[in-house]
Every structure is written in structure tokens, then in C-alpha cells.
Amino acid sequence: MKKDAKISNAVIKRLPRYRRYLKELQKKGVDKISSNEFSSLIGYTASQIRQDLNNFGGFGQQGYGYNVEGLYNEISAILGLDKEYKMVIVGAGNLGQAIANHTYYYKAGFVVCGIFDINPRLIGLKINDIEVMDYETIVDYVEQNQIDIGIICTTKDSAQEVADKLCFAGVRGLWNFAPIDLEVPEYVAVENVHLSDSLHSLAYHMNRNYEEKEKAAEK
Template sequence: MRGSGKISKAVIKRLPRYRRYLDDLMKRGVDRISSNELSNLIGYTASQIRQDLNNFGGFGQQGYGYNVKALHTEISRILGLDRDYKMIIVGCGNLGQALANYTHYYKAGFIVCGMFDINPRLVGLKINDIEVMDYSALDDYLEKTPIDIGIICTNKGSAQEVAEKLVAGKVKGIWNFATVDLTVSDEVALENVHLSDSLQSLAYYISHRDE
């Protein structure tokens, strides 16, 4: 990585958002953009933007601004999007199936290689050409197949056990959709998407909007 040392979690959280806006700019044929223009688009302050992007070794040039394509390429590289990720999904109910079908991710290099469920009615089902395997085959599968990301879409009661199997099977990251906070080794990256937490925040704002 170019630039200096450790990048804060807050900056990393903002990178996909920068990338999204740069992507739109490229599609609109914009070659370069100042931090002020970027600020108007994204809603972060121009100084925040300059500070964020300085982490990666100053793409901006005084009086010129940022080269949109170069910045997009560099942020993609920093995010690790210049390579593919092999994924498996454990728990193939509605959400697991939706994620499997979410072709958007395939395009971006996130490839579902295997799907697992405990429910005999789901085992054998083909989703996007991937056959759902029995959960009991997970350990063996992971022993033979190097997997980058394990996606957990089980109920919350099973999620910790699944996470432990994934860690034992040497996945590098876990994308957790079960409504529970998992305990995993520090060496494994963990991202939680707690849909019901998000919906409850929305309920809060709705029920307090007239205050």
C-alpha cells in the first residue's frame, strides 16, 4: 500500500462511499474534481476529504483537483477489489438465497462457491447453478477448498457454532447477518449486517419525529 501506515476504521468505512461517487463521476465522463466539488456531492467537508485521501499518499494536486479515474483505481486497490473473493453461504433461507442471487457481487469479484443448509428441503436446491449442500459436509468442504468469506444467514441460535466452523476451516472473513454478536479470533475479519437493528432505529425516528 502506498502512503503511510495504519488507516483508521472510520476512514475505511468511508472508502466504499468515495468509490461509489467516483464510479458515478466516471460514468458521467468527469475526468477531474476538486475536493470542494466532491464535498458538495458526498456531503463530507472538503477538509475531511483531503485528510481522508491524504492517507493514501496525496492524489490531489493544488489547482487541479483529483484525477477521478486514478483515485477510483487506487481506492479500489486499497479496498482489495483488484482480486476475487471466494465465498460460501451458510443458511439458505430467503436472505441466504437473495444474497446468492445478488449478482451485483459477482461482477465485483465476490464469487459464491458453495451453499450449505441443515434443512433437507433446501439441500439439493440449485441457486444460480450452485447446489445447496448438507451442513454436515461443511467441515470437509472447507478442508479441501480455500474460502475467503463465509456468509452467515442462519438463525441466531446457530450462528456462533457456524462461525467457529468457518474459523476452523480457515476463512479469512465472516459476513454475519444473524441477529447476534459473534465472538471470533482477531485474525478473522468480521462485518455484521444487523437488519433488525437498522429497522429499529428507523422505528425510533418515526415514533419521535414530532418531538
């Protein structure tokens, strides 16, 4: 990575997509790929791909392109996916249970170690062999087990208090599914997943595409 370079969030958000396509190429036995070939496959321009990767050193060779396995490993390291992360889920409702049961996270090095809730009817329940614990014990658990990531699946009203506790206990990142923007210390990373925002964006694109189709039909 270029020393002291500030990488835009837009570039970071494209890296997992690059990695995912590179993994598929590996499965097909592809050893190398040019930026133009990658462009045709992934949908970004070749120039965009080169610019994005140049933020971290480039990795390509003129006249050869990119080594698929090498680039996959480099992007994995840039994203920090060459490590394992311990996570806790706060909120054992439908969303929390779905995340706990999604085995992809475990395969990718994100391990759910604990699940917490305030509902007495849920405490003691086992989800994917993980027992739901009393939320009141979360600070001690996070500290003792050196948890890296807190996943917030609570209501909007509870989310900030949960975030405060998790930050106090020492997590380095929050994956927030509550419909609220959290206030956290600068050293804690936050990724907000506002499901309604995503659905609203989908509605916009659907309507825009329909309008463009109608205009084209009128010509």
C-alpha cells in the same frame, strides 16, 4: 498508505461511498474533480474528504484536484477490490437465497461458490445454479476450495457454531447476518449486518427529523 497507521473504522466505511460516486463520475465522462466539487456531490465536507484520503497518501494535486479514474483505482486497491474472493453461504433460507441471487456481488469480484444448510428439503436445491449442500460437509469444502469469506444467514442460536467451523476451516472473513456478535480469532475479520439495528436507527432519525420539523413550524 501511511506506514503503521491505524485507520479508523469510520474512514473505512466512507471509502465505498467515495468509490461509488467516483464510478458514477466516470460513467459521465468526468476526468477530474476538486475536493470542494466532490463535497457538493457526496455530502461530506471538503476537509473531511482530504483528511480521509490523506490517511492513504492523499492522491490529489494542488490546483488540479483528483483524477477520477486514478482515485477510483486507488480506493479499489485500498479496499482490496482488485482481487477476487470466494464465498460460501450458510443458511439457504430467504436471506441466503437473496444473497446468492444478487448478481452484483459476482460483478464486484465476490463469487458465491457454495451454499450449505441442515434442512434435508433444501439440500440438493439449486439457487443461481449453485447446489445447496449438506452443512456437515462444510469444513472439507472450505478447506479444499480455499474459501475466503463465510456468509452466515442462520439463526442466532446456530451462528457461533457456524463461525467456529468456518474459522477452523480457514476463512479470512465473516459476513454475519445473524443477530449476535461473534467471537472469532484475531486474524478473522467480521462485518456484522444487524438488520434490526439498522431499522431501529431509521426509526430514530425519522422521529428526530419530524420533531425538528414540528419545532421549526412553531417558530
